[in-house]
Amino acid sequence: MAQALRVTDLKRLSGASIVRWPGLPGAVPVQSAGRTVALLVPLRPATHEARARFRRALAQAQAERPAEEQAAQ
Numbered sequence: 001m002a003q004a005l006r007v008t009d010l011k012r013l014s015g016a017s018i019v020r021w022p023g024l025p026g027a028v029p030v031q032s033a034g035r036t037v038a039l040l041v042p043l044r045p046a047t048h049e050a051r052a053r054f055r056r057a058l059a060q061a062q063a064e065r066p067a068e069e070q071a072a073q
Contacts, residue, residue, distance in 0.1 A: 006030070009030075010030065
């Protein structure tokens, strides 16, 4: 994880600045009074491959559903 942010730092951040933040590899702890109280997790668009994996997993899960569950839709 990257360096920690303070709760007061969050007031100065915008969504655009978080997206452009260089070196932000993922979740960043947010601290208050020296304790981690939250995580800042920037959302990034999924890759084409990740979306394809999700669609395959969803199709497989739907195919494995019992008939009575499929009928209840």
